[in-house]
Amino acid sequence: MSQLTVAKFGGTSVADAEAMSRCAAILEQNPDTRLAVLSASSGVTNLLVALASGEQQPEVRATLLQQLTDIQQGILDSLDKPDMLTRHIEDILVHIKELADSAAISPTKALHDEIVAQGELMSTKLFVELLRHRGTPAVWFDVRKVMRTDDRFSRAAPDLATLRAEVEKELTPLCDNQLVVTQGFIGAAQDGRTTTLGRGGSDFSAALLAEALDAIAVQIWTDVPGIYTTDPRLVSDARAIPEISFSEASEMATFGAKVLHPATLQPAVRKQIPVFVGSSKAPEAGGTWIRNSTPSQPLFRALALRRNQVLLTLTNQSMFQVHGFLAEVFGILAKHKISVDLITTSEISVSLTLDAGAELLTEEVQAELGKHCHLKVEQGLALVALIGNRMSEVNGTGTRVFQALENVNIRMICYGASPHNLCFLVQEDSADQVIIDLHRELLPA
Numbered sequence: 415m416s417q418l419t420v421a422k423f424g425g426t427s428v429a430d431a432e433a434m435s436r437c438a439a440i441l442e443q444n445p446d447t448r449l450a451v452l453s454a455s456s457g458v459t460n461l462l463v464a465l466a467s468g469e470q471q472p473e474v475r476a477t478l479l480q481q482l483t484d485i486q487q488g489i490l491d492s493l494d495k496p497d498m499l500t501r502h503i504e505d506i507l508v509h510i511k512e513l514a515d516s517a518a519i520s521p522t523k524a525l526h527d528e529i530v531a532q533g534e535l536m537s538t539k540l541f542v543e544l545l546r547h548r549g550t551p552a553v554w555f556d557v558r559k560v561m562r563t564d565d566r567f568s569r570a571a572p573d574l575a576t577l578r579a580e581v582e583k584e585l586t587p588l589c590d591n592q593l594v595v596t597q598g599f600i601g602a603a604q605d606g607r608t609t610t611l612g613r614g615g616s617d618f619s620a621a622l623l624a625e626a627l628d629a630i631a632v633q634i635w636t637d638v639p640g641i642y643t644t645d646p647r648l649v650s651d652a653r654a655i656p657e658i659s660f661s662e663a664s665e666m667a668t669f670g671a672k673v674l675h676p677a678t679l680q681p682a683v684r685k686q687i688p689v690f691v692g693s694s695k696a697p698e699a700g701g702t703w704i705r706n707s708t709p710s711q712p713l714f715r716a717l718a719l720r721r722n723q724v725l726l727t728l729t730n731q732s733m734f735q736v737h738g739f740l741a742e743v744f745g746i747l748a749k750h751k752i753s754v755d756l757i758t759t760s761e762i763s764v765s766l767t768l769d770a771g772a773e774l775l776t777e778e779v780q781a782e783l784g785k786h787c788h789l790k791v792e793q794g795l796a797l798v799a800l801i802g803n804r805m806s807e808v809n810g811t812g813t814r815v816f817q818a819l820e821n822v823n824i825r826m827i828c829y830g831a832s833p834h835n836l837c838f839l840v841q842e843d844s845a846d847q848v849i850i851d852l853h854r855e856l857l858p859a
């Protein structure tokens with residue numbers, strides 16, 4: 415039986431040569447890891463996004479390009495500047511400059527993705543060389559051969575059937591008896607143009623590739639030793655969770671925990687592939703295993719916070735005892751590809767939150783919705799999600815939660831749809847305190 419494991423290394427894990435060496439050591443200790451999926455070195459994607467934005471000032475573009483060059487040069491220097499690779503990286507940097515110059519004249523979505531993808535192309539080239547330098551042979555693989563997507567640039571969706579077929583043809587044989595290094599985040603449309611899967615998409619890439627390869631595990635190496643009970647920058651008592659179920663972890667990722675890209679677990683769930691999250695800086699510190707089910711199923715497991723929420727309230731006096739109003743509203747939102755997160759309804763109104771910022775609520779969307787109802791848009795809200803198990807079944811859960819929130823104005827609550835979460839909206843400026851209070855009361859050390 416295959417023992418193949420896929421390891422993904424995030425931006426901070428491949429920030430420079432020292433960080434890359436730690437990733438190399440992790441791979442050398444795990445010979446079953448046959449595919450390494452890399453992000454761009456830390457900071458690189460942001461620089462590329464700025465270069466792709468159509469920046470008009472040549473001096474500003476030059477400064478951005480210099481910063482980009484410095485990051486790549488730092489890594490090349492520590493590898494004693496191998497001739498071929500140095501020239502190759504220089505060529506890529508020249509290519510980026512040319513693309514950014516074109517973007518300044520006419521920025522297009524396709525150009526944007528072509529530019530932004532260069533970060534992963536460079537980090538993977540450098541990493542393969544670093545591995546060779548250490549005496550660990552590895553093969554570089556262009557993931558665009560297999561990661562076929564639609565052409566929604568910047569947020570392309572993978573075509574799973576093609577991905578699977580191409581992986582079987584191109585990647586499975588390569589991974590058979592050697593280490594392969596490839597790019598996260600990037601893909602290619604049917605016509606071959608480069609696409610990207612959305613910011614932070616490398617985790618998702620790794621999980622998709624693991625699924626297509628029938629891997630037995632995916633490791634996500636990042637800069638924190640696992641998924642925490644809540645953001646440790648907010649609560650010093652927060653601690654890493656050794657094991658968590660797919661359902662709980664999906665809720666956490668969706669509701670704001672920054673460790674995993676929210677889509678990451680979908681392929682893992684489909685194929686029941688356990689996902690490990692650990693720190694490449696401290697692999698010995700352990701991490702979090704995300705599995706189908708876990709032996710411990712505590713009522714309260716973790717707290718997530720998502721800021722910058724938009725609450726949309728739609729009121730229609732004549733909704734009383736009529737049918738089809740919700741269908742109408744959701745039809746309009748679906749047409750504009752706006753996805754709804756939370757929803758509560760009363761007799762004549764419906765309140766919902768959107769998983770994107772207010773920018774998706776264009777005038778056009780508002781006008782269309784306005785034909786059917788009165789519209790109210792509220793901002794400055796934060797979504798607090800309490801994650802756990804059997805929360806909708808255990809008596810007294812609500813009392814314990816809301817006792818801890820005595821002095822807080824709760825704008826909207828969603829409870830009961832999933833046994834794994836209880837979410838509510840609070841004013842953004844009270845959100846930190848809400849998390850601190852809830853953690854103290856519900857997740858004491």
Ligand code: ASP
Pocket residue numbers: 424425453454459460533598599612613614615616617
């Ligand atoms: N490099 C990309 C980003 O910064 C993808 C990733 O890191 O997951 O968004």
Ligand code: MG
Pocket residue numbers: 424425453614615616
């Ligand atoms: Mg990342």
